[in-house]
Structures are given as C-alpha cells and as structure tokens.
Amino acid sequence: MELAYSANAMSAKIMAMFGKRLRDSDYESLLNKKSIGEVASYLKSQTYFSSALKDINESAIHRGQLESLIRQDLYARFSRLIRYGGRSEARREFYHYGLMEVEVSQILSCVNLIRNQDSTAMIAKLPLFLKHHASFDLANLANVNDFAGLLKVLQGTDYYQPALPYLSQSPEDIDVPGLESSLRSVFCQKVLDMIIKKRKGKDTKALIKVFSTQIELENIVKIYRAKKYFHLSGERIEEVLTPVWCNFSPKQVHQMVYDMDETQFLDALSHSVYRRYIDPNNFLYIEVHTKKISYDLNTHNLIYGQDPDLVLQSYLSLAESEIENIVDIVEGIRYHVPQDVIERLLVR
Amino acid sequence: MIEKMKLVHLSATPQNYKEMLIRLSQLEFHGEPASALLKDTSEGEPLAEDPFYTECLSELSTLSATAGCQISRQSEVTRFSKEEIEAFLGELREQFEVVTKANQNAKLSYEDETALEALRSVGFEDMHGCQYLFFRFGRLNHQSFKKLSLYTDHQFDVCELYHQEQTHWVCYVTSPQYGAKVNKIFDDLYFEPIAIPEVDVKALVAKYTPKMNEVYTYCSWRHDLLKLYKYVIKTENTYEVTGFVSSRDFDGFKEAMEELSVKVEATDPDHHGLLPPTLLKNxxxxxxxxxxxxxxxxxxxxxxxxxxxxxxxxxxxxxxxxxxxxxxxxxxxxxxxxxxxxxxxxxxxxxxxxxxxxxxxxxxxxxxxxxxxxxxxxxxxxxxxxxxxxxxxAGSSTMPILMGSVLLGAILILMCMVFNMALRIKHKEWGELLCGQNGIAGFVFYSYLLIGIAGMFSGSYNILTPVWLALFAGGPLILILLEKPFVRLFEGQGFTVSNGWGNHILEAIFEDVVVLLDFVANSMSxxxxxxxxxxxxxxxxxxxxxxxxxxxxxxxxxxxxxxxxxxxxxxxxxxxxxxxxxxxxxxxxxxxxxxxxxxxxxxx
Structure with a gap:
C-alpha cells in the first residue's frame, strides 16, 4: 500500500520536475550566448536552476563552478524524490546506486592524483555535499598520498576487495582502466542483484534493461575508443569492459572485440538493434550516438513506465544528459567552437 | 483688515552691511529690489553678486558625493578667505581624484563593503606595501569554503571576514614564494578576487570631513547673503536697503537694527511712492x-x-x-x-x-x-x-424660497455698491462715485426698481409711475451714460469725451442696456x-x-x-x-x- 501511494506521488513529482526541463528555445538562447557569464545569467534568470544559482556572481563565475552547482542541484532533486520512495531498507539501499557512481568516480580521480603526486588538487573537486550519504568519508580522500592510504579509506566498503589487487603496483604503474573496470563491475553487479533479488514484474525487466543497456553503451564507447585512438589488443579491451550485455550474444561480443577494426565495428553496430542511431556515413562522435540511444530509451520509460524506480532512473539519466548539454555549450563557448558544431553535440 | 506698514530706509557701512542683511533675513521684513528703486546711476548702483561662493558650494557638493561622504551646515560659522578656500578645494580635488578612481574601479556591493570594513583595521596601504607577505581578498562559495580546512600544509592563512548564506568573504595571506601555488588552489575553489583598495577612502573622508563642513557652512552663509544682495543699493560710503515692516513690529525691528549700528529712517507709506505690500490680519x-x-x-x-x-x-x-x-x-x-x-x-x-x-x-x-x-x-x-x-x-413654500433668495441677493448687491462708494470716496474718485454703475446713480436706480417692484407685488403702493420713473430710473441712467465726461470733469480735464460725443453716446446707450441686463441677471443669479x-x-x-x-x-x-x-x-x-x-x-x-x-x- 505504501508503495502504491509513494509510486503515484513519486511519478507525479518526477513528471512535474521533468516539465521544467530545458526546451529547444532555451538551448537556442544558450547557444547564442557569448560568454560563460551570459550562460549563467540565463540559467539563473530564465530556468529552473534559478534557486541553485541564486548566489552566484554571473560576471565572475568559473565554468567548473557552474557545473558543480547544477550537479549539486541534481543531487538535491534526487534527495527530494527518494523521500517519496518509502522507508524500507531495501528501497533505501536501492536508491544508493545514484551515489555509487559518484563514489567510483572520486576513487578514480584520487588514483590519478596519486599517480601525479598532487593531493591538493583533489580537494577542489570533492563533492562534499554528499559527505553524509557516501559509504566512506570523502574528505579523507584529500589526505591520501599513496594507494595504501586509499585502501585504508575504502576499508569496510564494497570497493575495498576489487581495489586490493592493485596495491602492489607502484603509483606510476597502477592499471587505472583495470581498476575502473573492477569498480564499475562491482557497481553494476550490485545494482542488478538488487533489482533481480528484491523486485519482480514486467517493470523489473524494463529496469534491468535500462541499467544493462547503459552498461552496454558504455562498453561500446570503450571498444570504439580503444580501437580508434589506442589501438589496443582484443585481450586488453576485454579486460576493461564490464561483463554486462543485453543486445549482443557472447559470440557477437567476442567478434567485435577481437576480429573487427573500428570501421567494421561501426558497420556491425549499424546492422544491430542500434541501427536507427548509428550510420557510418553520418557519424559524429560515438558518445553523441550512444547518448541519443540512452536519451530516447529513458524518455520512453519516463512517459510510459509504471514502476516509480524506473521513472526515477529515467529522469536522472535525462537530467544528467541535460547537464552534459549545458557543459558542452559552456565548453564550446569557452573554446570558441562554432555554434553549429556545438548544436550537433547536444542530445535532445 | 490690512496690517499697517512702515516704509523703512536702512543705511549700513561697508563694515556692517553683511550683518545687517543676515539680521534682516531673520526678521519680518519685506524688501524692495534695488533695481526697482534706482532711477539713475547717480543714486547708487546695485550690489554685484560674486559667483565665487556659489561655485565653491557646487564643487564641495560634487566632491562629497563622489567620495560618498555627507557634509552639512553647522551652527557656528568659521570665516575663510578666498585664498584659503581655493587652496583647500585644490587639495581636495587632488586627494579625491584617487578616491574617484578607486570607486570607479571597485564598484563594490554592500556586502563587499561590509567585508572590507573588517579588513580596514589592517590598513589597505600597509597591505599593499608588504614585501614578504601577499594578501588577496574576495568571495568563496560555501562548498569551497568548507574545503579550506582540508588543506593542512600551512602554506597560507585565511580569515573569514563576512558571510551570507552561500557566500563567504575571505582574505588569505601567503608568502610570495607560495603565491602562485596558493593562488591556483583558490582559483580551483572558484575564488572571486576583489581588489583591495589602494587607498582607504573612508579614512580619507573622515580626515577631510570636519574642514569640509566648516568651509561648506561658510560658503552657504555667503551664498545666502548673495541672495539678499538684490535689495542693496551701494553708494559711495553706504549700503542702503529699502522695504516695509508692519507698524506693530517696527519698534523691535528698529532696536535690532540699531544694535548693529545701522541707521533706520521710517516714514508712513503714501500714495505717491512705493506701493506697500498687503498683509492681511483677521x-x-x-x-x-x-x-x-x-x-x-x-x-x-x-x-x-x-x-x-x-x-x-x-x-x-x-x-x-x-x-x-x-x-x-x-x-x-x-x-x-x-x-x-x-x-x-x-x-x-x-x-x-x-x-x-x-x-x-x-x-x-x-x-x-x-x-x-x-x-x-x-x-x-x-x-x-x-x-x-x-x-x-410644501408647494406653498417654493415661491417664498425663490423670491427670498432674490431679495437676499439684492441686499448683498446693494451692500457691495455701498462698499464701492466708500472706496471711491476714499480714493476721491468723484466721477465714479456719482455716475458709476456701482456708484450713487446705480444704487439709486437699483434701489428704486426693487422698492417699486416690492410695492407692485404687495399692492400697498405704486411708485412705478412716469414721474417717479423719470426721476429715479431715467436720471440715474443718464448719469451712468455720462460717467466718462464726469470723470474727466472731476479730474480737471473739462466736461469732454475722447472720441467725440456721437460715438460716446452710441457706446454709452449700449453700455446702459448691458447695465440693465447685469442688474437683472445678477439678481436672478x-x-x-x-x-x-x-x-x-x-x-x-x-x-x-x-x-x-x-x-x-x-x-x-x-x-x-x-x-x-x-x-x-x-x-x-x-x-x-x-x-x-x-x-x-x-x-x-x-x-x-x-x-x-x-x-x-x-x-x-
């Protein structure tokens, strides 16, 4: 009964929030801005980011600060929404998945800084507003100087065991892609376990599909980039992939990883379930195409989904996509990228 | 009634004429402008107005507004020479030029100013003058401010000066050796630097404000005096002012002037000189x-x-x-x-x-x-x-009410005629008195008609007969017709008219018709x-x-x-x-x- 009520409440709240999203006219206006200050000013005065940006000084804002504030706002929205999701421990555990992505990302940033021997640079990027919700003390990452120190911080968390094998390596030799793959595998497995063990029904299948498609698209990006830019071997590529697929059989995956170059890989994708989105003759960046796939899937789930968690996950993905669009515009303006090029990068 | 006036002539010396003017401005005195009194230059000349003090006042106001300080008039007046004022203004211009530049560059918000106030005790000039220390002042957002405690390598010290919701105003200090590194740390934290002013505007303003007030007071005093210069006639050795004082206040006025050694001559106003002002007293x-x-x-x-x-x-x-x-x-x-x-x-x-x-x-x-x-x-x-x-x-009341109103109006009109006749006698305007529409002729004509109509309605008597009509209506009308020749006669110009008798009689007949209509219309009104x-x-x-x-x-x-x-x-x-x-x-x-x-x- 609690779930039924909360399902209605959460879905209604999400639809209300989704209604305030940036529209095409907003993107048109943002694309016409000449500086980051103008973008910030527009977001502050004309969009739902006004409360998140109310204290900023538009004339002096840094693009990193702008991104940080709107991401912080997304987390605030997420926190508000999960209040409608019931009080059971299982649901609370499930909602933690949103934070796990941030945690993995912070651990990897910390490892990179250990390699660069610059611990102070970590501090500025720390999302301390999540301090009380994270599974370890994020502030402690500021004082980590070596990998042993990092493990000490991660002790007792789900990340400790996957990270342990990398302890013996010297800072310069830490296999960051391998570590990232291990950590993301932990994240994916945990989320899928939670969905499979604690839920049932047709929306569960949709939820699994959303997560597994997300991971599959990440894998596709990794394969393409590994082949196109790093020319890695099949074995090495397989090591950095997360072993979760939903639209490709193991045989197809093996062929894509071992037997194809990047052109053949794109061609295979253009004949797969993603053929609507990937056309080798009209190819931009692999990320733009995978984001569009994700965007359409999430929009469909948001509108037609019955399970509040499915709707929530779709909303968060779409909101994340919106933030990435803003970041693309800001970066484009900063580096004087032509307006039409920026426009092609936007997913909407 | 109209207050009785005294026409006064005041004579002051070059030494005391300013005090005289100041004192006059505090008394109930109506001045006559010098330009209206002077007929030729031999009688003296108007006192020239010196724009120096007005210009100084304007400049002082501009400078104070630029520096953001309030200047005000004080009770005691300190005197300054023109040279002293010029020198002081020159110094102010030079000093406040720095202030103007600082204000233009800074454009600080109220919160910035509040935070800066806390830093003032250190001394802005001293902070800029430090050789081994490097200061920066600015804003940090709340998230970044919280992260400051995570930096434990003591390469800088930071002080929170003010905070408001999500923004903190801080000043950090480091040595030039760590300057670049610490600046990068703060830049990464999205620190918004605000320039520390090169001069302490407030201290500067506080230093100059007392003397600015004194000079402003003196210039205002002189400026007020200038406004009174238009009443002064300057002769070879005297400064003269002419005006009116009510008879009631004259003794006090005379005493106040004599205290300043100003010579006072008083006469009763007459018809031949200046028109005295009217002060009503009821x-x-x-x-x-x-x-x-x-x-x-x-x-x-x-x-x-x-x-x-x-x-x-x-x-x-x-x-x-x-x-x-x-x-x-x-x-x-x-x-x-x-x-x-x-x-x-x-x-x-x-x-x-x-x-x-x-x-x-x-x-x-x-x-x-x-x-x-x-x-x-x-x-x-x-x-x-x-x-x-x-x-x-009640139906029976309507006519009495309306007739009573007309009767009341007639009485008021007759009273007005009496007032007019009294004024004509006072001014010795015998022609208007005798023949005017509102003089004796008009009064007799209008009274006769009223009494006659009253007799006709009441039926008790009838005076609207040809003889009475000729005497009390025709006679007054002929007098009204001849008003202008009679006026000229009483003025000693003979019983004549200006445009010829034919024209006059034609015009006067029409005027008589108008007079008749006026009487009827006014009564009906x-x-x-x-x-x-x-x-x-x-x-x-x-x-x-x-x-x-x-x-x-x-x-x-x-x-x-x-x-x-x-x-x-x-x-x-x-x-x-x-x-x-x-x-x-x-x-x-x-x-x-x-x-x-x-x-x-x-x-x-």
Missing part, C-alpha cells in the same frame, strides 16, 4: 477665508480687506443651500478635526465654519440627516409653533440659493424613501445616501457660493491690485 473665524481672497487677488494696501464680508456672506449662502443639522455637524466636526491635524489644509478650516451655518439653517428648516420630522418637537419648544417652522417641500434649498430637500427625500423601501438594509442605505448627498452637494454648494462671491459681488467693488508681503528670508 480674527480666527475669518482667517481661513483669506485663502479665497488671495486666490482672486490680494487687496491693494490702500483699499479695504473684503475677507470679513466674504466670510460671513459665504457662510450664510452655504448654510442656506446646505441646511441640514446632522450633515452640517459632520462637516463642522470633520473640518475642525482635520484643520487641527493638518493646519496647512486651510480648506478644512473653511469646512468647519460653513458646517456651523449649515447646522443653524438645518435647525431652522427642521432637517436632520434628511429626516424632516425629528426636529419638530424642538422647534415647537424654541419657536412656539404648532407644526414645523418651515416646510421646504441668486435664485440658485433657493434652488439648492429645494434640491437638497428633494435629494434627501429620495434617500429616505429608499431607506423605507430597503427594509433591513435601510441603515446602510441611510448612511450611504447621506454620504453621497454630503459629498456631491457639499462640493457643488461650495463652488456655487464661491461663484456668487467672485462674479456677483467682487465684480462690483473689488479690484484686488495688491502685492503680498514677502519676508525676504522666505524668497527663493
């Missing part, structure tokens, strides 16, 4: 009506003050037209209360007075908030009548007084009928109806009374060619 009841007389035009000093006659006739007319005991009481109370609370609102005082006469006539008409019966018992006791004293709406008596009673009858029809909501209709009638009719009656005063009465005797008594200190 009792408390009449005083508010000075406003209406002033609106028309003040009386000449040599005429008489019509305010008393205006006041009583206005109150009488208003009272008759707006006769209601209850409504009059409300108008009177409202008027007096408002006049007490806002003395400058003189119309409220007028309302208070006319409300009283409304009450009197309301009682006589037996009307109380439209109820025509409630006062009958009281009228029986007071006047010993069997029924109501006067039933306004007063019929409106009776008209409004009937209209007021009629409107209240409608209100009372509505009250009876509306049952339980009757009280509300009663209140709203009374308010409506009071506002609408009060306004109309007030305006109509004023119209009768200005057009039917003032036009017969009042010229209003006076000038007001203007105290020189109150002039712009």
């Amino acid at each position: 009792n408390w009841f009449v005083r508010p009506f000075e406003m209406f007389v002033g609106m028309y035009s003040l009386p000449s000093y040599f005429d008489f003050d019509p305010t008393s006659f205006f006041c009583y006739s206005y109150c009488l007319l208003f009272g008759i037209m707006f006769g209601d005991l209850g409504q009059g009481a409300l108008v009177a109370i409202g008027g007096f209360v408002l006049a007490k609370l806002k003395p400058q609102m003189r119309i409220a005082a007028v309302a208070g007075r006319v409300g009283l006469t409304s009450m009197v006539f309301g009682f006589l008409f037996g009307s109380f908030f439209g109820d025509e019966h409630i006062l009958i018992p009281l009228q029986k006791i007071c006047f010993g009548v069997r029924e109501k004293l006067f039933e306004v709406l 007063f019929m409106r007084v009776g008209g409004f008596v009937l209209s007021h009673a009629g409107m209240m009858l409608v209100v009372m009928t509505l009250v009876e029809m509306t049952g339980k909501a009757g009280f509300l209709v009663f209140v709203l109806g009374n308010l409506f009638v009071m506002v609408l009719e009060g306004l109309i009656v007030g305006i109509q009374s004023l119209r009768l005063e200005y057009y039917e009465m003032f036009s017969r005797y009042y010229s209003g060619s006076g000038k007001s008594f203007q105290q020189i200190s109150k002039e712009s």
Whole structure:
C-alpha cells in the first residue's frame, strides 16, 4: 500500500520536475550566448536552476563552478524524490546506486592524483555535499598520498576487495582502466542483484534493461575508443569492459572485440538493434550516438513506465544528459567552437 | 483688515552691511529690489553678486558625493578667505581624484563593503606595501569554503571576514614564494578576487570631513547673503536697503537694527511712492477665508480687506443651500478635526465654519440627516409653533424660497455698491462715485426698481409711475451714460469725451442696456440659493424613501445616501457660493491690485 501511494506521488513529482526541463528555445538562447557569464545569467534568470544559482556572481563565475552547482542541484532533486520512495531498507539501499557512481568516480580521480603526486588538487573537486550519504568519508580522500592510504579509506566498503589487487603496483604503474573496470563491475553487479533479488514484474525487466543497456553503451564507447585512438589488443579491451550485455550474444561480443577494426565495428553496430542511431556515413562522435540511444530509451520509460524506480532512473539519466548539454555549450563557448558544431553535440 | 506698514530706509557701512542683511533675513521684513528703486546711476548702483561662493558650494557638493561622504551646515560659522578656500578645494580635488578612481574601479556591493570594513583595521596601504607577505581578498562559495580546512600544509592563512548564506568573504595571506601555488588552489575553489583598495577612502573622508563642513557652512552663509544682495543699493560710503515692516513690529525691528549700528529712517507709506505690500490680519473665524481672497487677488494696501464680508456672506449662502443639522455637524466636526491635524489644509478650516451655518439653517428648516420630522418637537419648544417652522417641500413654500433668495441677493448687491462708494470716496474718485454703475446713480436706480417692484407685488403702493420713473430710473441712467465726461470733469480735464460725443453716446446707450441686463441677471443669479434649498430637500427625500423601501438594509442605505448627498452637494454648494462671491459681488467693488508681503528670508 505504501508503495502504491509513494509510486503515484513519486511519478507525479518526477513528471512535474521533468516539465521544467530545458526546451529547444532555451538551448537556442544558450547557444547564442557569448560568454560563460551570459550562460549563467540565463540559467539563473530564465530556468529552473534559478534557486541553485541564486548566489552566484554571473560576471565572475568559473565554468567548473557552474557545473558543480547544477550537479549539486541534481543531487538535491534526487534527495527530494527518494523521500517519496518509502522507508524500507531495501528501497533505501536501492536508491544508493545514484551515489555509487559518484563514489567510483572520486576513487578514480584520487588514483590519478596519486599517480601525479598532487593531493591538493583533489580537494577542489570533492563533492562534499554528499559527505553524509557516501559509504566512506570523502574528505579523507584529500589526505591520501599513496594507494595504501586509499585502501585504508575504502576499508569496510564494497570497493575495498576489487581495489586490493592493485596495491602492489607502484603509483606510476597502477592499471587505472583495470581498476575502473573492477569498480564499475562491482557497481553494476550490485545494482542488478538488487533489482533481480528484491523486485519482480514486467517493470523489473524494463529496469534491468535500462541499467544493462547503459552498461552496454558504455562498453561500446570503450571498444570504439580503444580501437580508434589506442589501438589496443582484443585481450586488453576485454579486460576493461564490464561483463554486462543485453543486445549482443557472447559470440557477437567476442567478434567485435577481437576480429573487427573500428570501421567494421561501426558497420556491425549499424546492422544491430542500434541501427536507427548509428550510420557510418553520418557519424559524429560515438558518445553523441550512444547518448541519443540512452536519451530516447529513458524518455520512453519516463512517459510510459509504471514502476516509480524506473521513472526515477529515467529522469536522472535525462537530467544528467541535460547537464552534459549545458557543459558542452559552456565548453564550446569557452573554446570558441562554432555554434553549429556545438548544436550537433547536444542530445535532445 | 490690512496690517499697517512702515516704509523703512536702512543705511549700513561697508563694515556692517553683511550683518545687517543676515539680521534682516531673520526678521519680518519685506524688501524692495534695488533695481526697482534706482532711477539713475547717480543714486547708487546695485550690489554685484560674486559667483565665487556659489561655485565653491557646487564643487564641495560634487566632491562629497563622489567620495560618498555627507557634509552639512553647522551652527557656528568659521570665516575663510578666498585664498584659503581655493587652496583647500585644490587639495581636495587632488586627494579625491584617487578616491574617484578607486570607486570607479571597485564598484563594490554592500556586502563587499561590509567585508572590507573588517579588513580596514589592517590598513589597505600597509597591505599593499608588504614585501614578504601577499594578501588577496574576495568571495568563496560555501562548498569551497568548507574545503579550506582540508588543506593542512600551512602554506597560507585565511580569515573569514563576512558571510551570507552561500557566500563567504575571505582574505588569505601567503608568502610570495607560495603565491602562485596558493593562488591556483583558490582559483580551483572558484575564488572571486576583489581588489583591495589602494587607498582607504573612508579614512580619507573622515580626515577631510570636519574642514569640509566648516568651509561648506561658510560658503552657504555667503551664498545666502548673495541672495539678499538684490535689495542693496551701494553708494559711495553706504549700503542702503529699502522695504516695509508692519507698524506693530517696527519698534523691535528698529532696536535690532540699531544694535548693529545701522541707521533706520521710517516714514508712513503714501500714495505717491512705493506701493506697500498687503498683509492681511483677521480674527480666527475669518482667517481661513483669506485663502479665497488671495486666490482672486490680494487687496491693494490702500483699499479695504473684503475677507470679513466674504466670510460671513459665504457662510450664510452655504448654510442656506446646505441646511441640514446632522450633515452640517459632520462637516463642522470633520473640518475642525482635520484643520487641527493638518493646519496647512486651510480648506478644512473653511469646512468647519460653513458646517456651523449649515447646522443653524438645518435647525431652522427642521432637517436632520434628511429626516424632516425629528426636529419638530424642538422647534415647537424654541419657536412656539404648532407644526414645523418651515416646510421646504410644501408647494406653498417654493415661491417664498425663490423670491427670498432674490431679495437676499439684492441686499448683498446693494451692500457691495455701498462698499464701492466708500472706496471711491476714499480714493476721491468723484466721477465714479456719482455716475458709476456701482456708484450713487446705480444704487439709486437699483434701489428704486426693487422698492417699486416690492410695492407692485404687495399692492400697498405704486411708485412705478412716469414721474417717479423719470426721476429715479431715467436720471440715474443718464448719469451712468455720462460717467466718462464726469470723470474727466472731476479730474480737471473739462466736461469732454475722447472720441467725440456721437460715438460716446452710441457706446454709452449700449453700455446702459448691458447695465440693465447685469442688474437683472445678477439678481436672478441668486435664485440658485433657493434652488439648492429645494434640491437638497428633494435629494434627501429620495434617500429616505429608499431607506423605507430597503427594509433591513435601510441603515446602510441611510448612511450611504447621506454620504453621497454630503459629498456631491457639499462640493457643488461650495463652488456655487464661491461663484456668487467672485462674479456677483467682487465684480462690483473689488479690484484686488495688491502685492503680498514677502519676508525676504522666505524668497527663493
């Protein structure tokens, strides 16, 4: 009964929030801005980011600060929404998945800084507003100087065991892609376990599909980039992939990883379930195409989904996509990228 | 009445003329401009106005506004020479130029200023002068501020100066050796630097403000003096001022001037010299009506003050037209209360007075908030009548009311003629007195007609016979026709006309027709007084009928109806009374060619 009520409440709240999203006219206006200050000013005065940006000084804002504030706002929205999701421990555990992505990302940033021997640079990027919700003390990452120190911080968390094998390596030799793959595998497995063990029904299948498609698209990006830019071997590529697929059989995956170059890989994708989105003759960046796939899937789930968690996950993905669009515009303006090029990068 | 004036001539020396002017500005003194008094240069010359102090005042105001400091006039005046003022202004210009630049560069918000205030004790100049320390001041967002405690390598020290919700104003200090690294840390934390001012504007302002106030006070004093220079005639050794003081204040005035060793000569104003200013002086009841007389035009000093006659006739007319005991009481109370609370609102005082006469006539008409019966018992006791004293709406009352109004108007017109004749005698204008439309001829003609018509209606006598008509109507009309030749005769120019007798007689015949029409029209104009008596009673009858029809909501209709009638009719009656005063009465005797008594200190 609690779930039924909360399902209605959460879905209604999400639809209300989704209604305030940036529209095409907003993107048109943002694309016409000449500086980051103008973008910030527009977001502050004309969009739902006004409360998140109310204290900023538009004339002096840094693009990193702008991104940080709107991401912080997304987390605030997420926190508000999960209040409608019931009080059971299982649901609370499930909602933690949103934070796990941030945690993995912070651990990897910390490892990179250990390699660069610059611990102070970590501090500025720390999302301390999540301090009380994270599974370890994020502030402690500021004082980590070596990998042993990092493990000490991660002790007792789900990340400790996957990270342990990398302890013996010297800072310069830490296999960051391998570590990232291990950590993301932990994240994916945990989320899928939670969905499979604690839920049932047709929306569960949709939820699994959303997560597994997300991971599959990440894998596709990794394969393409590994082949196109790093020319890695099949074995090495397989090591950095997360072993979760939903639209490709193991045989197809093996062929894509071992037997194809990047052109053949794109061609295979253009004949797969993603053929609507990937056309080798009209190819931009692999990320733009995978984001569009994700965007359409999430929009469909948001509108037609019955399970509040499915709707929530779709909303968060779409909101994340919106933030990435803003970041693309800001970066484009900063580096004087032509307006039409920026426009092609936007997913909407 | 019009206050009696003394014409005074003041003579001061070059040493004391400024004190004389300052003292004059504090007294009830009406000055005559030097330009109006000087006929030729041999009598002296006007005192030239030196723009120096006005320009200094303007510059001081500009500089103080630029620096954001408040300067004000002080009670004590310290004297400065022109050279001293110029030198001080030069110094200010130089110092405040830095301030202007600093202000232009900074454009700080209120919060920035507040934070900077906390840093002021360190000394901005000292901070810029440090060789081994490096300071930066600016804003940090709350998330970044919280992260500062995570930096434990002690390469900088930071101090929070002010905070507001999500923003913190901080100043950090480091050594030049770590400067670049620490700056990067703060830049990564999205630190928004604000330039530390090179000069402490506030300290600078605080240093100069006392002397600025002194110079400002002196320049203001001199500037005020300059405004009075237009009254001064400068001769070889004296500085002379001419003006008027009321006879009542003269002794005190003379004493004040003699204290300053200023020579005072006083004479009574006469017709041949300057026209003295008019200062009206009336009792408390009449005083508010000075406003209406002033609106028309003040009386000449040599005429008489019509305010008393205006006041009583206005109150009488208003009272008759707006006769209601209850409504009059409300108008009177409202008027007096408002006049007490806002003395400058003189119309409220007028309302208070006319409300009283409304009450009197309301009682006589037996009307109380439209109820025509409630006062009958009281009228029986007071006047010993069997029924109501006067039933306004009775058919038999209509003609008496209208005829009574015309009779009242005729009496008022005749009184105005008497005033006019008195003024003609005072001014020795014998021609106008004898032959004027409002002189003896007009008075005899109009009185005769009135008495004749009254006899005809009453049937007791008849004086509208050819002989009487020839004598009291024809005779006055011929005199009115010959007014201009008679005026010239009394002025010693002979019994002549300027454009020839033919032209004159033709014009005068038309004028006589106009005179006749004027008398008729003016008399009939007063019929409106009776008209409004009937209209007021009629409107209240409608209100009372509505009250009876509306049952339980009757009280509300009663209140709203009374308010409506009071506002609408009060306004109309007030305006109509004023119209009768200005057009039917003032036009017969009042010229209003006076000038007001203007105290020189109150002039712009």
